[in-house]
Amino acid sequence: MAAERKSVAAALRDTPTPGQSRYGWLAGALRARILQGEWVPGEAIPPEAVLARSYGVALGTIRQALALLVADGLLERRHGKGTFVKAGLGGASMLRFFRFRQSGELQAAPHSRILSRKRRLADLDEADALGLPAGASVLVLERLRSIGAQPCLLETLVLPLPLFDALAESDTTAWDDLLYPMYQRVCGVVIHHAADHLSFGQFTGQQARRLDLEKGHPCVRVQRRAFDLADRCVELRSTLGDAFAFEYTAQVR
Amino acid sequence: MAAERKSVAAALRDTPTPGQSRYGWLAGALRARILQGEWVPGEAIPPEAVLARSYGVALGTIRQALALLVADGLLERRHGKGTFVKAGLGGASMLRFFRFRQSGELQAAPHSRILSRKRRLADLDEADALGLPAGASVLVLERLRSIGAQPCLLETLVLPLPLFDALAESDTTAWDDLLYPMYQRVCGVVIHHAADHLSFGQFTGQQARRLDLEKGHPCVRVQRRAFDLADRCVELRSTLGDAFAFEYTAQVR
DNA sequence: CAGTGGTCTAGACCACCGC
DNA sequence: CGGTGGTCTAGACCACTGG
Numbered sequence: 001m002a003a004e005r006k007s008v009a010a011a012l013r014d015t016p017t018p019g020q021s022r023y024g025w026l027a028g029a030l031r032a033r034i035l036q037g038e039w040v041p042g043e044a045i046p047p048e049a050v051l052a053r054s055y056g057v058a059l060g061t062i063r064q065a066l067a068l069l070v071a072d073g074l075l076e077r078r079h080g081k082g083t084f085v086k087a088g089l090g091g092a093s094m095l096r097f098f099r100f101r102q103s104g105e106l107q108a109a110p111h112s113r114i115l116s117r118k119r120r121l122a123d124l125d126e127a128d129a130l131g132l133p134a135g136a137s138v139l140v141l142e143r144l145r146s147i148g149a150q151p152c153l154l155e156t157l158v159l160p161l162p163l164f165d166a167l168a169e170s171d172t173t174a175w176d177d178l179l180y181p182m183y184q185r186v187c188g189v190v191i192h193h194a195a196d197h198l199s200f201g202q203f204t205g206q207q208a209r210r211l212d213l214e215k216g217h218p219c220v221r222v223q224r225r226a227f228d229l230a231d232r233c234v235e236l237r238s239t240l241g242d243a244f245a246f247e248y249t250a251q252v253r
Numbered sequence: 254m255a256a257e258r259k260s261v262a263a264a265l266r267d268t269p270t271p272g273q274s275r276y277g278w279l280a281g282a283l284r285a286r287i288l289q290g291e292w293v294p295g296e297a298i299p300p301e302a303v304l305a306r307s308y309g310v311a312l313g314t315i316r317q318a319l320a321l322l323v324a325d326g327l328l329e330r331r332h333g334k335g336t337f338v339k340a341g342l343g344g345a346s347m348l349r350f351f352r353f354r355q356s357g358e359l360q361a362a363p364h365s366r367i368l369s370r371k372r373r374l375a376d377l378d379e380a381d382a383l384g385l386p387a388g389a390s391v392l393v394l395e396r397l398r399s400i401g402a403q404p405c406l407l408e409t410l411v412l413p414l415p416l417f418d419a420l421a422e423s424d425t426t427a428w429d430d431l432l433y434p435m436y437q438r439v440c441g442v443v444i445h446h447a448a449d450h451l452s453f454g455q456f457t458g459q460q461a462r463r464l465d466l467e468k469g470h471p472c473v474r475v476q477r478r479a480f481d482l483a484d485r486c487v488e489l490r491s492t493l494g495d496a497f498a499f500e501y502t503a504q505v506r
Numbered sequence: 507c508a509g510t511g512g513t514c515t516a517g518a519c520c521a522c523c524g525c
Numbered sequence: 526c527g528g529t530g531g532t533c534t535a536g537a538c539c540a541c542t543g544g
Contacts, residue, residue, distance in 0.1 A: 021532065047510060058534045063511090073506055079511050080541035093505055194505040200453065200471060200496040218453065218471050218496070224505075243453040243471070243496070250503065252346055252447040252477075253326055274513065300529060311515045316530090332530050333522035513539070520532070 026055060026065035034074060034085055035230050041190055044082035045075070073192065074229065088190040089180050089226075094145070094239050097198070097222055099247045100152050108148030114172035115142040115210075119161065129225060130160045130233050137161045139168055144210060151211050152245070158236040163187060180226075189234055194226040200243055207240060218243035279308060279318035287327060287338055288483050294443055297335035298328070326445065327482065341443040342433050342479075347398070347492050350451070350475055352500045353405050361401030367425035368395040368463075372414065382478060383413045383486050390414045392421050397463060404464050405498070411489040416440060433479075442487055447479040453496060460493060471496035 030045070039045050046054075052062040066083060069075040076086045092110060122130065122138045130138070138158050145153040157179075159167065166186045176182045183189040198220065205215035220243045226235040283298070292298050299307075305315040319336060322328040329339045345363060375383065375391045383391070391411050398406040410432075412420065419439045429435040436442040451473060458468035473496045479488040 023532080044510095049510090059536090061533060064532085077511065078542085080509080080543080082510060082542095089506060192506075196503045196505060198499070198501045198503065200473070200499050220453065246451070246453045248451045248503075250449045250451065250501075252449060253342060253445075276513080297529095302529090312517090314514060317513085330530065331523090333524085333528080335529060507544085508542105510542075511540085513537100515537080516535100518532100518534080521530085523527105523529075525526080 022057065023061050023064035023068070026057065026062060027068040029055075030065060030069060031072075031074060034069075039085050041085045041087045041184070044084050047082060088184055088192055088229075089194065090178065092178060093194075094153060094155075094222065094224075097196075097220065097248050098152065098241050098245045100147050100150065100245055110145060110147045110177065112175075112177045113144045113146070114175060115144055117141050117168070117172060119168065122158070122160075126158055126236060129236055130158070132160055139164050152241060154207055154210050154240045156238045160234060163189060163234060183235075190229050191226045191235070192229045192231075194224050194235075197223040198248070199223075203240070211240075211242065213242060220246045275310060276314050276317035276321070279310065279315060280321040282308075283318060283322060284325075284327060287322075292338050294338045294340045294437070297337050300335060341437055341445055341482075342447065343431065345431060346447075347406060347408075347475065347477075350449075350473065350501050351405065351494050351498045353400050353403065353498055363398060363400045363430065365428075365430045366397045366399070367428060368397055370394050370421070370425060372421065375411070375413075379411055379489060382489055383411070385413055392417050405494060407460055407463050407493045409491045413487060416442060416487060436488075443482050444479045444488070445482045445484075447477050447488075450476040451501075452476070456493070464493075464495065466495060473499045 030051075033039070034045075045051070048059055048062050048066070052059045055062065066075060066077070070077060074086060076084050078084065095110060118140055119137055120140060122132055122136050124134070126132075126138060127134055127136055130136075132138075138161050141155075141157040141159070143155040143157065144151050145155065161168070164183075164187055170186070180191045183191060201219050201221055203211070203213055203215060203217045203219045207219070208215045208217055220241050222237075222239040222241075224235070224237040224239070225233050226237065228234050283304075286292070287298075298304070301312055301315050301319070305312045308315065319328060319330070323330060326339060329337050331337065348363060371393055372390055373393060375385055375389050377387070379385075379391060380387055380389055383389075385391075391414050394408075394410040394412070396408040396410065397404050398408065414421070417436075417440055423439070433444045436444060454472050454474055456464070456466055456468060456470045456472045460472070461468045461470055473494050475490075475492040475494075477488070477490040477492070478486050479490065481487050
């Protein structure tokens with residue numbers, strides 16, 4: 001995350017700058033206004049000229065500040081149109097770890113089914129990761145992702161509960177395939193970035209059954225922590241898939 | 254790679270600009286001068302003011318051009334000192350995919366041993382990947398990487414041969430643990446970036462023996478293509494390791 | 507066409523580095 | 526101290542977007 005990140009309160013004080021660059025301070029101030037929801041994702045912030053005038057600063061300075069937030073993934077600039085607050089992560093970015101080759105038919109669309117949903121108390125690791133007090137409750141989901149008729153990924157999600165209450169009751173069969181846009185629409189939660197941790201293991205009998213594999217079959221586990229705009233962890237996700245379908249490319253530098 | 258990348262010849266023409274920004278053209282021109290070896294890695298290029306004057310351009314413009322090359326990993330700026338051509342990749346970046354926990358002793362230093370070295374003709378895939386003509390010859394190395402007394406990674410390297418001739422005869426027992434700095438020192442080859450492709454499989458009996466594992470043990474394979482400053486692929490590498498020691502974290506956005 | 511961001515200029519002053 | 530890159534200004538003009 002950007003180095004100039006401060007608490008919202010600190011960033012909002014209008015005293016100019018301590019030992020910091022002016023554009024760094026401006027970036028913090030603008031970030032705070034975005035996090036406060038002054039402009040919703042997808043909406044344009046005021047044009048450079050207006051911002052420059054209102055902060056009493058030259059155009060180039062405001063542009064440097066905006067560049068920081070663009071690099072941070074918070075803003076997006078469109079030539080001739082304006083500067084927009086970015087919407088969150090969209091795509092089915094879990095499947096990028098696997099190649100599931102469709103034999104026969106054309107590549108069928110991936111889809112998802114919720115296998116189970118329940119509330120329970122967060123254990124210590126979960127509470128720690130989600131920044132919850134001890135004894136907080138969470139929503140736990142099991143989810144099966146398939147391509148065509150072939151089940152391929154088995155997922156467990158842990159969501160902090162005051163925040164995701166709206167998902168605790170609604171009809172799961174009506175849910176979207178992609179959860180992140182739904183988080184945003186239904187709960188106002190924007191997923192901004194995530195960290196995926198990969199490891200190998202073996203399927204238990206129960207897990208294997210879900211995916212038409214055998215107990216002990218090699219398995220890739222992707223453990224994800226997903227964060228909102230304010231950099232709070234708001235989703236824990238564990239995804240299991242056939243290790244022989246695993247395929248991932250990493251760029252070095 | 255940067256969008257403004259052009260052939261060296263095209264970038265060197267001193268006719269100003271077609272429909273391109275001036276700083277984009279400047280970046281291309283400076284890139285070409287770097288690739289031609291006008292300044293060796295680690296050396297400083299002329300200061301902004303000198304460049305600006307010699308290209309007849311404002312300071313801000315030259316700074317934008319330099320910013321592009323910095324983002325590209327070709328240059329590095331040091332406040333108060335100068336702008337330097339970056340040295341290539343350094344670290345033991347293969348081990349980042351694995352956690353080899355040392356039981357007992359403190360973490361021993363990793364080291365490497367060359368198991369075999371031979372010349373042969375490149376097969377079609379290798380020639381294609383390395384951009385060689387059919388029938389070109391390559392140097393093939395087998396290498397065992399260990400931590401303390403524990404062998405943990407088994408590597409096969411394929412190097413294009415006119416370029417790496419200097420490695421075909423020298424005493425392999427005197428080689429460095431880290432190959433990339435040695436490529437640079439001995440062959441003048443700077444590794445600038447690489448792409449790693451991860452997949453899962455099982456060890457053959459011969460491979461397993463090298464690593465004190467059993468035939469059929471789960472195995473992660475990392476296939477790397479490494480590129481020099483001019484973006485030519487100059488190394489193919491296949492690394493095998495115990496899948497149960499695999500541990501990798503990927504940032505999403 | 508008016509409004510937006512993108513490029514470029516020609517300066518000024520500051521902060522860091524090494525001698 | 527002189528030389529380097531880092532910040533900032535107050536403009537000008539260009540290129541893209543949409544009505």
